[in-house]
Amino acid sequence: MALSRQAFKAKFKEDLLAVHWRQWSALGVASHLPPEDHWILDLESLMVSTWVLGMEDRRLFSASLEWLTKNAEWVSVSRLKGVAKTFSVTPFPQAPKALFHGSLLARIGEALPQLKKLPLSLRNASSHGEELWGDYDSALRAFRVRGIAKPLEALSFPPLLQAHLRALWGADARVEVLLFLLFREGGNSLSLAREVNYDQKAVYRLLERWAKAGVVEKREGKYVLMDKAKWARFLGLDLKRYGYLNWTRTFLFLDRLARMLVTPPWSEDDYLLSSGFRDLEKEAKRVGRDLDVPIPEPAAYPGGRYFEPFASAVVEMLSRILAEGRRMKRS
Amino acid sequence: MLKQTNLEEVFTALDRQIGLRGGERIALVICGGTALAALGLMTRTTKDADVLGRAEVTPEGLKVVALSAFPEWLEEASEAVGRDFGLPQGWLNLGPAPQVATGLPPGLALRLTRREYGPSLSLYFISRLDQIHFKLYAAVDRDDYHVQDLLDLHPGEEELAQAVRWVTSQDVSEPFRMSLKALLERMGYGPLAAGL
Numbered sequence: 355m356a357l358s359r360q361a362f363k364a365k366f367k368e369d370l371l372a373v374h375w376r377q378w379s380a381l382g383v384a385s386h387l388p389p390e391d392h393w394i395l396d397l398e399s400l401m402v403s404t405w406v407l408g409m410e411d412r413r414l415f416s417a418s419l420e421w422l423t424k425n426a427e428w429v430s431v432s433r434l435k436g437v438a439k440t441f442s443v444t445p446f447p448q449a450p451k452a453l454f455h456g457s458l459l460a461r462i463g464e465a466l467p468q469l470k471k472l473p474l475s476l477r478n479a480s481s482h483g484e485e486l487w488g489d490y491d492s493a494l495r496a497f498r499v500r501g502i503a504k505p506l507e508a509l510s511f512p513p514l515l516q517a518h519l520r521a522l523w524g525a526d527a528r529v530e531v532l533l534f535l536l537f538r539e540g541g542n543s544l545s546l547a548r549e550v551n552y553d554q555k556a557v558y559r560l561l562e563r564w565a566k567a568g569v570v571e572k573r574e575g576k577y578v579l580m581d582k583a584k585w586a587r588f589l590g591l592d593l594k595r596y597g598y599l600n601w602t603r604t605f606l607f608l609d610r611l612a613r614m615l616v617t618p619p620w621s622e623d624d625y626l627l628s629s630g631f632r633d634l635e636k637e638a639k640r641v642g643r644d645l646d647v648p649i650p651e652p653a654a655y656p657g658g659r660y661f662e663p664f665a666s667a668v669v670e671m672l673s674r675i676l677a678e679g680r681r682m683k684r685s
Numbered sequence: 686m687l688k689q690t691n692l693e694e695v696f697t698a699l700d701r702q703i704g705l706r707g708g709e710r711i712a713l714v715i716c717g718g719t720a721l722a723a724l725g726l727m728t729r730t731t732k733d734a735d736v737l738g739r740a741e742v743t744p745e746g747l748k749v750v751a752l753s754a755f756p757e758w759l760e761e762a763s764e765a766v767g768r769d770f771g772l773p774q775g776w777l778n779l780g781p782a783p784q785v786a787t788g789l790p791p792g793l794a795l796r797l798t799r800r801e802y803g804p805s806l807s808l809y810f811i812s813r814l815d816q817i818h819f820k821l822y823a824a825v826d827r828d829d830y831h832v833q834d835l836l837d838l839h840p841g842e843e844e845l846a847q848a849v850r851w852v853t854s855q856d857v858s859e860p861f862r863m864s865l866k867a868l869l870e871r872m873g874y875g876p877l878a879a880g881l
Contacts, residue, residue: 447761448705619705625698626705629769656770657694 359624362665363615369672370608371411374404376676380513381425382504383417392678394533395513396601398434398551402441403605405462406453407612409489416493421503423468428506428517430525435459436551437602445610446633450617453609458490465494512596515589527552527560535570535579536586537598542575551602597678599644604675607637611668625658632660642667645674686730687772689722693802695770699777700803702762711759712740712807714749714797716781716819718834720810724798727837729830733776738785740797740809747794747809751785781819790818790851813838818848822855825864836872845869845877853881 357365372387377400380389401418408415422429441454463469506517519529530550534541541549543558550557561577564570570577579585586593614620614630621627631638632652642649647670650663687695703711715723718731738749755763755777763777796812811819817840823831840848852865862881869878 448765619701623701625694625769626701629698629702629765632769652769653771657691657698660769 357662357665357669359627359661359665362661362669363621365669366611366615366665366672367410369669369676370612371407371414373608373672373675374400374407374411374414377513378404378414378417378421380509380511381421382506382509383421384502385417389511390513391511392595393513393597393599393601393675394515394537395517396530397429397516398437399601399605401429401434402437402454403601403609405458405490406441406605406609408493410612410616412493416497416500417502419462419466419494419497420499422462423466423499424503425506426469428520428525430520433525433530433551440551440602441606441609445637446630449610449630449633450613450620453606453613461490461494465497512589512591515591515596518589527556531557531560532579532585533598535577536582536589536591536593540570540573540576540578542577546577549600599675603637604641604644607634607641608668608672610634610637623658624661628655628658628660628664631664638664638667641671645671647671647674686732687719687722687734687776688730689725689728691770692719692723695766695772696800696802696806696808698769699762699766700806702765703758703805704803706758706762708756708758708762708805710805710807711756712799712809714738714740714809714811716811716816721816721834723800723808723810724813726813726816727834729834732773733778733780735781736777736779737781737789737811740794740799740807747797749785749789749794752779752782755779784819787855790815790848814844814847817844818851821845821848821865821868822852825852825861825868832868832872842874842877845874849877849881 375385375387376390377393377395379385379387380391380395381397381400401422404414404418408418435456438454438456438459442452442456444450444452506514507521510518516529516533519532523529527550530552531546534546534549538549543561544554546561547554547557561570565572565577568580571580572578582593585591611634614627619626620630635649635652638649647667649667650660652660652664655663714737715734716737717733717735718727718729719734721727722729722731736752736755738752741748741750759777766772767774767776793811793815796815797809798812799807799809801807817835817838820831820835820838824835849865849869853862866878866881869875869881
């Protein structure tokens with residue numbers, strides 16, 4: 355049956371928020387949904403994406419702030435700023451306004467005194483673009499700790515591997531680089547830096563150090579993790595049971611779609627949505643590849659006819675993200 | 686390709702893309718195959734939309750105003766629509782625009798048919814009679830689709846006579862007159878050819 359714009363909007367919003375709630379649930383936030391139990395989480399990407407979607411679900415926004423007040427020490431502020439910067443780029447010239455801006459980080463930093471224990475202040479974030487955040491201001495003023503978030507150290511299961519590794523190494527590039535190399539084939543310093551949202555020089559120095567120490571080896575210009583099985587045993591991790599996604603890329607794509615779906619004139623016009631989908635085709639294909647969901651070729655669907663096949667593929671992506679844990683459990 | 690069945694969709698899309706870019710409201714005068722299709726005078730497909738100029742309402746009535754280039758927002762909007770509908774680069778073009786400076790068939794502006802595609806775009810399509818003028822001008826010296834288009838318009842003697850008067854005012858050279866005469870004979874308009 356053809357997927358209407360209204361039906362897609364409703365399904366997309368419900369599933370996208372569910373992806374976020376499940377991840378927050380895994381991080382110890384009381385939620386109506388079970389915790390994510392398949393995908394390895396990425397704290398900074400989840401936080402930025404949650405804040406992008408904050409005004410779509412204020413409870414989610416508030417829950418993320420409460421979690422942050424209790425778990426600030428687990429967060430890499432420099433990476434948080436890096437991810438936020440990625441979200442502040444408009445994907446194409448006529449796109450709806452940027453998803454995010456550094457000024458919101460500053461506002462959050464100011465609004466939550468508990469964040470003073472962060473090693474690097476969010477207050478350093480830019481204050482440009484302040485006029486964008488009127489709704490956020492009222493949500494931040496209304497924020498109260500309601501006792502719905504637990505401290506992270508009370509939790510222990512594989513999707514929280516990033517946090518566990520940070521307990522060992524602190525919040526630096528080693529954690530994200532190791533996670534990537536555990537689940538993926540490897541890469542050069544530039545591709546890895548892009549994947550993990552750290553500075554290329556820092557990633558290069560780390561990889562060279564690891565190469566000398568025998569943690570990684572260079573194969574055809576790529577750094578590859580040696581003896582993944584040993585690492586998996588050490589971390590108590592079944593690599594086939596858990597999945598890795600580039601959450602910055604995945605959330606960025608989904609959040610851009612989310613913004614388009616609530617912003618006129620895109621939100622009211624199948625053709626403009628189709629045109630916007632074409633603008634996001636490259637991003638969609640990369641995320642689609644990660645999730646094994648083929649994205650239909652736009653040339654086969656002229657004008658507004660691209661809406662339905664693209665929207666169906668996005669629904670499938672979200673359903674794979676949500677269903678993967680359940681599927682893995684059965685197998 | 687542009688065809689009678691997708692013109693509405695393509696130009697409505699162009700209207701939306703102009704709106705997205707904050708472009709000003711614009712009224713364009715369209716000739717060629719797109720105008721033929723839009724007015725139901727012909728069903729063949731065409732790869733582009735030929736813009737003659739901008740339509741402007743003045744106290745003296747509707748005027749066709751010359752355009753040397755499209756505004757940037759219209760260029761961008763047409764590129765987006767071209768991509769979205771698989772149309773060739775430059776599908777919306779000012780190919781016939783120099784004709785505004787050299788002279789249009791008398792009364793062309795009075796015979797335009799207006800269509801609205803949304804808040805940002807209206808199009809004025811030239812009439813069948815003006816198509817006969819332009820097609821005759823284009824068909825001289827050529828044996829291509831312009832000749833067939835002209836034949837398909839089934840021009841009456843008087844319509845073609847008007848067109849002949851106009852095209853001979855556009856090119857007064859002897860070789861052009863000879864080519865025109867030969868074309869009219871080939872088309873079966875002997876008496877008209879004989880008058881040249």
